[in-house]
Amino acid sequence: xxxxxxLLESTRTDHRAQADELLTALLPHTGRALRLGISGVPxxxxxxxxxxxxxxLIREQGLKxxxxxxxxxxxxxxxxxxxxxTRMEQLSNEQDAYIRPSPSGGTLGGVAExxxxxxxxxxxxxxxxxxxxxxxxxxxxxxxxxxxxxxxxLQLPNAGDDLQAIKKGVMELADLVVINKADIxxxxxxxxxxxxxxxxxxxxxxxxxxxxxxAGLVWRPKVITLSALKGEGVDEFWAVxxxxxxxxxxxxxxxxxxxxxxxxxxxxxxxxGLKQAFRQHPEVRALLPQLQQDVAAGRIAPSTAxxxxxxxxxxxxxxxxx
Amino acid sequence: xxxxxxLLESTRTDHRAQADELLTALLPHTGRALRLGISGVPxxxxxxxxxxxxxxLIREQGLKxxxxxxxxxxxxxxxxxxxxxTRMEQLSNEQDAYIRPSPSGGTLGGVAExxxxxxxxxxxxxxxxxxxxxxxxxxxxxxxxxxxxxxxxLQLPNAGDDLQAIKKGVMELADLVVINKADIxxxxxxxxxxxxxxxxxxxxxxxxxxxxxxAGLVWRPKVITLSALKGEGVDEFWAVxxxxxxxxxxxxxxxxxxxxxxxxxxxxxxxxGLKQAFRQHPEVRALLPQLQQDVAAGRIAPSTAxxxxxxxxxxxxxxxxx
Numbered sequence: 001x002x003x004x005x006x007l008l009e010s011t012r013t014d015h016r017a018q019a020d021e022l023l024t025a026l027l028p029h030t031g032r033a034l035r036l037g038i039s040g041v042p043x044x045x046x047x048x049x050x051x052x053x054x055x056x057l058i059r060e061q062g063l064k065x066x067x068x069x070x071x072x073x074x075x076x077x078x079x080x081x082x083x084x085x086t087r088m089e090q091l092s093n094e095q096d097a098y099i100r101p102s103p104s105g106g107t108l109g110g111v112a113e114x115x116x117x118x119x120x121x122x123x124x125x126x127x128x129x130x131x132x133x134x135x136x137x138x139x140x141x142x143x144x145x146x147x148x149x150x151x152x153x154l155q156l157p158n159a160g161d162d163l164q165a166i167k168k169g170v171m172e173l174a175d176l177v178v179i180n181k182a183d184i185x186x187x188x189x190x191x192x193x194x195x196x197x198x199x200x201x202x203x204x205x206x207x208x209x210x211x212x213x214x215a216g217l218v219w220r221p222k223v224i225t226l227s228a229l230k231g232e233g234v235d236e237f238w239a240v241x242x243x244x245x246x247x248x249x250x251x252x253x254x255x256x257x258x259x260x261x262x263x264x265x266x267x268x269x270x271x272x273g274l275k276q277a278f279r280q281h282p283e284v285r286a287l288l289p290q291l292q293q294d295v296a297a298g299r300i301a302p303s304t305a306x307x308x309x310x311x312x313x314x315x316x317x318x319x320x321x322x
Numbered sequence: 323x324x325x326x327x328x329l330l331e332s333t334r335t336d337h338r339a340q341a342d343e344l345l346t347a348l349l350p351h352t353g354r355a356l357r358l359g360i361s362g363v364p365x366x367x368x369x370x371x372x373x374x375x376x377x378x379l380i381r382e383q384g385l386k387x388x389x390x391x392x393x394x395x396x397x398x399x400x401x402x403x404x405x406x407x408t409r410m411e412q413l414s415n416e417q418d419a420y421i422r423p424s425p426s427g428g429t430l431g432g433v434a435e436x437x438x439x440x441x442x443x444x445x446x447x448x449x450x451x452x453x454x455x456x457x458x459x460x461x462x463x464x465x466x467x468x469x470x471x472x473x474x475x476l477q478l479p480n481a482g483d484d485l486q487a488i489k490k491g492v493m494e495l496a497d498l499v500v501i502n503k504a505d506i507x508x509x510x511x512x513x514x515x516x517x518x519x520x521x522x523x524x525x526x527x528x529x530x531x532x533x534x535x536x537a538g539l540v541w542r543p544k545v546i547t548l549s550a551l552k553g554e555g556v557d558e559f560w561a562v563x564x565x566x567x568x569x570x571x572x573x574x575x576x577x578x579x580x581x582x583x584x585x586x587x588x589x590x591x592x593x594x595g596l597k598q599a600f601r602q603h604p605e606v607r608a609l610l611p612q613l614q615q616d617v618a619a620g621r622i623a624p625s626t627a628x629x630x631x632x633x634x635x636x637x638x639x640x641x642x643x644x
Binding site for chain 2: 030113116120169266273277295298299300301302304305307310
């Protein structure tokens, strides 16, 4: 399994053709796992929660659990949220657990693509639950939401925090909000639960296609409290996840979500490929620095510069058609 | 002026070359106007406000005022927020006012591009203030923010409304929030002012490069109340706008903002052109329907499909390099 993931993560051209063959061969054996996204800012207790959840799923539910991560900061620092082997020590010693740190290097899009492909390998290898973890940095939550069946946001029992999540557009993506560390101040946790529930209701006014506050047959985002450190509430969390999975499978939303995600992933990679080919084109590289200066200085209109650069890439024959 | 704008809005290929020449010739005469973005949901009183502001600027300040609009719904309905000639009747009768409805048809990106180019024509024609209006629909606020020096959000004195604006990421773009219709319930207006001010402070924690809540030399978003219908507060609004302009000119942020906007506009048009050329490529058009079905059905990995399509566009020679 590690070999397959390493092949998929390789940037060598000859490896890529093999990797595509591997993916196509694996694909019929994927899709049966539950893909669970877990997001939350540093300090919210994600590792403790994922370890408690993973141990519960393996020991109490008899499931196999894979944990992947997307950490855009690992691109910069070389470090990773899951690089530290002392994290989730108990879980990593379980035979039915597989833990893989965030791929490092490259763009968030590249990191996300490698994680998506690793998820398919885990599924083909028979893991029942694939947890994709991310820190609350940049666009990483959106990437994780875009590859999972259910997206959970961990929050501290601190009423101000939810505004940041709303601002970043993360809260409206949440299928489930988990207020962790509820044991420290149970009253604050209950206040935060009420406030976030009311925010979610307002946010739902403009539609997330996976949610519906009016119809009874579609999921309404929930807010629960728990204490991962004390192991309290993990069973309730799993009950809510199971309820979500059952409802969204029954009403067809889970299949629709995966279809949207697959097509969005394809187009994202196409966009990336188009931009990369454009920036690497010799004519574009020759013209770009001067045109960028001219645009910044107001000597040439941005639309005119864009047309010149597009014409440079396609060559004189096609330029007339633009 | 109307002829120039019509030429810029033409989609004919031979017109486009002339339009580029015209833009390049106009460019040295642009940039002296204040570009003011006004956003707000239907019913907030935008037309009344813009008419009151326009009349004030012409009659009290001796300025020439142009009003442009971006209305993505006009693409669908063929109608437009400024299509109705009875709107802003007094302002449209002023010699020093120019009012142009939203271009209709095409994508929001296309509509925004035409409006940006019309703005340059207005500036070259000597208008001192160019107001770009938009309804609170889709991504249009972001487009207007991306082409103006100062972005103002109109709100009703209704405390719940700001959450929608925060959710859509509009509130954090606001340089100035205007609570209109304050005469109806002055107490509610003052409460809304306090609440939005506190939200803006929290939102400012992650940086909008044009704002700074710590440093004294950079703009802090303000919240004011007024009644456009009664004409109360328009002078105060203009005083705040003038203060903004003077501060952001002095500290260099206005010039930096325009530079960022011009480069972002160029890249946006390049992205659009790349996608359009891709979708129109005969090989891509031949392969796309089947590959999309295969990806949606889980028969082929999205990354594999993306690579196949990119290879189809570039041809077999370059495909090996991907």
